[in-house]
Each structure stands twice: as structure tokens, then as C-alpha cells.
Amino acid sequence: MEPGAVQTAVRDANLKGRGGAGFDAGQKWSFVPMDEAAIGPKYLVVNGDEMEPGSFKDRLLMEGDPHQLLEGAIIAAYAIQADVVYLFLRWEYRLAARRLERAIAEAYGHGLLGRGILGSGFSLELHLHISGGRYMCGEETGMLNAIEGRRANPRSKPPFPQTAGLWGNPTVVNNVETLCNVPHIINRGADWFRALSWTAEGGTKIYGASGRVASPGAWELPLGTTLRELLEQHAGGMQPGYRFRGLLPGGASTDFLTTDHLDIKMDFASVEAAGSRLGTGTMIVLDDRSCPVGMVLNLERFFARESCGWCTPCWGGLRQAVQLLEGLEAGRGREEDLAQLESLAAMLAPGHTFCALAPGAAEPLGSALRHFREDFERHVREARCPWSER
Amino acid sequence: MLSKDEKGEIEAEAARYETRQAAAIDAMRIVQRRRGWVSDEAIAELAAFLQMPAAQLDSVASFYNQIFRRPVGRHVIQICDSVSCWLTGYEPLRDHLARELGVGLGGTTADGRFTLLPVACLGACDQAPAMLVDEDLHTGLDAGSIGAILDRYR
Numbered sequence: 001m002e003p004g005a006v007q008t009a010v011r012d013a014n015l016k017g018r019g020g021a022g023f024d025a026g027q028k029w030s031f032v033p034m035d036e037a038a039i040g041p042k043y044l045v046v047n048g049d050e051m052e053p054g055s056f057k058d059r060l061l062m063e064g065d066p067h068q069l070l071e072g073a074i075i076a077a078y079a080i081q082a083d084v085v086y087l088f089l090r091w092e093y094r095l096a097a098r099r100l101e102r103a104i105a106e107a108y109g110h111g112l113l114g115r116g117i118l119g120s121g122f123s124l125e126l127h128l129h130i131s132g133g134r135y136m137c138g139e140e141t142g143m144l145n146a147i148e149g150r151r152a153n154p155r156s157k158p159p160f161p162q163t164a165g166l167w168g169n170p171t172v173v174n175n176v177e178t179l180c181n182v183p184h185i186i187n188r189g190a191d192w193f194r195a196l197s198w199t200a201e202g203g204t205k206i207y208g209a210s211g212r213v214a215s216p217g218a219w220e221l222p223l224g225t226t227l228r229e230l231l232e233q234h235a236g237g238m239q240p241g242y243r244f245r246g247l248l249p250g251g252a253s254t255d256f257l258t259t260d261h262l263d264i265k266m267d268f269a270s271v272e273a274a275g276s277r278l279g280t281g282t283m284i285v286l287d288d289r290s291c292p293v294g295m296v297l298n299l300e301r302f303f304a305r306e307s308c309g310w311c312t313p314c315w316g317g318l319r320q321a322v323q324l325l326e327g328l329e330a331g332r333g334r335e336e337d338l339a340q341l342e343s344l345a346a347m348l349a350p351g352h353t354f355c356a357l358a359p360g361a362a363e364p365l366g367s368a369l370r371h372f373r374e375d376f377e378r379h380v381r382e383a384r385c386p387w388s389e390r
Numbered sequence: 391m392l393s394k395d396e397k398g399e400i401e402a403e404a405a406r407y408e409t410r411q412a413a414a415i416d417a418m419r420i421v422q423r424r425r426g427w428v429s430d431e432a433i434a435e436l437a438a439f440l441q442m443p444a445a446q447l448d449s450v451a452s453f454y455n456q457i458f459r460r461p462v463g464r465h466v467i468q469i470c471d472s473v474s475c476w477l478t479g480y481e482p483l484r485d486h487l488a489r490e491l492g493v494g495l496g497g498t499t500a501d502g503r504f505t506l507l508p509v510a511c512l513g514a515c516d517q518a519p520a521m522l523v524d525e526d527l528h529t530g531l532d533a534g535s536i537g538a539i540l541d542r543y544r
Contacts, residue, residue, distance in 0.1 A: 050513050051510055051511060051513075052511070053472035053473045053474065053510065053511040053515075054472070054473055054474050054511065054515050055511070055513065055515070056513040056514060056515045056516060058513075059513040059514075090513075091419075091456045092456075092468075092509065092512055092513070092522060093513065094522075094525040094526075094527070095527070125406075127406045129416075130415075130416070130419065131415070131454075131456075132415040132418070132419070132450075132453070132454025132455070132456050132457050133454050133455035133456035133457075133510075134453060134454055134455055135510060146415070147407075147412065148407075148409065148411070148412050149407070149409070149411045149412040149413060149414035149415060149440075149450065150411075150414075150450060151449060151450055151453040152453065166408070167408040167409070208515070208516060209516070210474035210477075210478075210515035210516050210518060211474060211477045211478070212477060212478070216515070216516035216517070216518075217516045218516060248473075252472070252473055252511075282515070284473055284474055284477070284515070285477075286477070287477070290477050294476075295473065295476065295477065298471075298472070298473050298476040299473055302471075302472055302473070302510060302511075305510075306510065308453075
């Protein structure tokens, strides 16, 4: 297959990026200049910086089948005619690092990496980059800065990485799960892949559930499996003694969904239509014995700590949100604090900040204020957290 | 002074990037693996070796969670404080650990055996609560199981 044919197959498969944003993977590749005149090397970056709280699918893929990921990365690199792959892995994933190191050595040993792969004219180097550790590294342009040995602040777009990425050269950043789909699309074809799902978006998805469900775990299922099936059949419902209150469908930076939403299909378009995001597809379940305000405080503390400080709405807004939520939890909350939190959630919406960190932080905050309003108001009225022991 | 081994390892990393500076994080980790942490003196030496300003390297060091700019104990405990662990009992677990060790988050025990740090989601949410001790992931933790785990680290 020519590189162009690989790109076409993946575009026809309708593979949406599995890192969280759901951008069309084939389309992403198509922005890379392919003419011979392209100056300097081209890069593929594998995003294995799974730091979205509540997400654990990429770790399972890298630990369980590192060869599948390498195969996907090599094919993707071929499709865009990249010269070098950087596999960006978070430091904390030690077992994945050991297994990937071994698999990379095996791939070089078998002539699947290096000069003239399998006697072809295509050469490719692949390096494992172990992160210094920061949520911002997961942001596409922050990751490029991290690989260049800088602080992982986001870069201004345009120019987009596909034309000016690592050291100013064309670069594609693809998520681990996205790339794990690629070998199967090439082996079996775009039609086969599209038919795997229940919806227009192609393929399967690694879904997961954590929190007080009976059987926390991760499952590969057709894209478009309903929330109800995931929760009731695969996660086995709630643990005895706990009742369901709501969930974040795809990691910390997604809007809460409630019992009203259980019949939605878990694909990018359907979850967005329901007012949230599929994100990483690994849901976090809130139970009735955990305080919604306390949960949101935990989330906002994470985002405030991980904010890079580059733009004011993010670092200032998140710090203020944490202070207000701490006040509510400590029994110092006032009625006007809820309006202030709502205004912060609106201020941190997309378009007001440099990257997606703050808008992601605003999603659980704004949606919790809508769905769990009464719980917030009780904190003010009773001047304490109703879940705290007295 | 950077040792011969340290310099050799850093050179090998630097060869994998377009610029020497790109090896900054790898270089600090190479030093940290041997010395436990990255001192002011190490920052100055590494910056000279990587041909970049020390102030710039320090700003990179302070950005990343896993680069330690202060001494740590022989073993580093990193307890996950993110949402799935919070839902399944991170706070009582953290308090139990702090009592057992006699130090709070960020502290090192008087005998230099343990440093206790918080860490963002370890990606073990289906087996929460979780912590790392050095490079080992421990999951499904409760107050009763912690003591036996710590006993393995002398």
C-alpha cells in the first residue's frame, strides 16, 4: 500500500481520535505536507501521557499488548512518511515502560524499525520519551514543548503541529488507543471497521468505570454502547449500600450526566448532544454516600495544581473556584458564592483561555451546579458539609 | 561533578533529539536516579553540559512533578489523590499513612526511610485507592494492608 492509500483507509474507517477530543484521525494526517520538497524530518508523537483523572485505558493497552501499539505507530508513521517517532509515556507507568522498551528492542531486532524496514525504502527511528510529569504534557502543543525539553506550556495555533510541530517540522500527535486501531483497519478494511460500531463513528472503544460500582474495570465494546449497558451489565451496577447519583462519562474534564441520560449511546456525537463529552470513555461514578461538592473540589484542586500559569483566567479562575468550594465544604459558604462559581464556570468556557485545560475544568463545575444544585444549597443553609461526620 | 557514567547516559539521550536542550528532562532524571534528587549544584553542572542557561533549566525542573529539587528519603511513596481514589477512600488512607509515618504530605521520616508525596491519577482507577512506592504500583489499598506493604521497603 502506498502512504496515501493508508491515509484513505483510515479516513474511510471514520476513526475518531480516542484521546478525548474525537478529531478524525485520517483527516489529521491529511494536513501533513507529503511532497518530496518538504524540508527536514517529519515526526509522529504517540501520546501515552494518560493523566486525565479516572482514565486507565491506555495503560492497559500498553501493558497488555505493546506490540499492537508499535505496529499502529509504524503504520501511522509510514502513512505520513515520518522519519522519527517519539513515544511519550508518563513516568508513573513503570510496567508499561519496561514492556515497551522490550517490545521496541524486539522490533529493531526483527528489522521492523530502523533503516530500510523489511527491505523497503522506508526507514524509521522510534524513541521512548519518559515524561517529567505534568497534566499539561497531554495537551498536543504542550507535549511538543515537553519533548523539546521545555516547560509544557501550550503553543499558539495556528500554525498547527501538522505543518510546524517539533523543532518547527511537520508533526502528528496521536493517542495510544487511536493508533492501536490502525493495524486492524489496514488488515481488515474500512468497511469491516465501521461495521463494528452501533453508530456512524467507526470501531470499538475501550470503556471503563471506576467509583463505587460492583465491578470496576475496562471493556472493549462497540462504539455507541449505551451508558445503561455499561453501568448495569459490565460494571454490575452499584456496590451494595451505595446508590447512583451521576457520573462523568469520560474523565475529570467532562460534564456530569445523571439517571436522565442512561439511555444515550456512548459515542462522540451522542454524548455531546446530551451536553457532555465522551472524552476518554472511562466513566467516574458518583454515589450517594460521597458529597458532590467534595468531588468537584477534588477535581478543581487537580486542575488548579496542574494549570501551567500561562494565562490568567485559568490560574486565577481555578484558584478562586478552589477557594469558594473549600469555603462551602468548611461551612463558610454564602448564597452569592454559588453565583460566583457559576460565573467562573462560564468565564472558563472555550474561547476564553489559551488551551483546553480550563474549559475542561469548567465542565464538571458548571454541570454539578446544575444537576446537584440542592446539594450546594444545603452546604450554605446548614453551614457545613452534610456528608461530613459530626 | 557529573560522573563519567552520567555524562555518557546524557550524551546517549541527547543524540535522540534535534537539540541538546531537549535532553534536559532525561538528564535531570539520570542524575536523580543516582542521587535521589537534583541539587542547585547539579542544575548548574547540567546546564553547562547541555549548553543552556541554569535559570532556564531550573524553570524546567520546577515545572515537572517527578523532578525532585529537595532531598527525599530512601523510598518515595506517591499516593494518588485524584477523583476515583477520593471516591474510594483516599483521605482516610492518607491520614492513616501520615500517622504511621509521623509526617504529612511532602515530609520525610526522621530516619530518612520514606518521603510521602501526593500524585495525580495513577491510572489504576478500577483498583482504587492506589499508590506508588518507588517504581512499584500498589492497588486496592486500605488501612489494614498498608503496614505490610511498607515493611517490604527498608
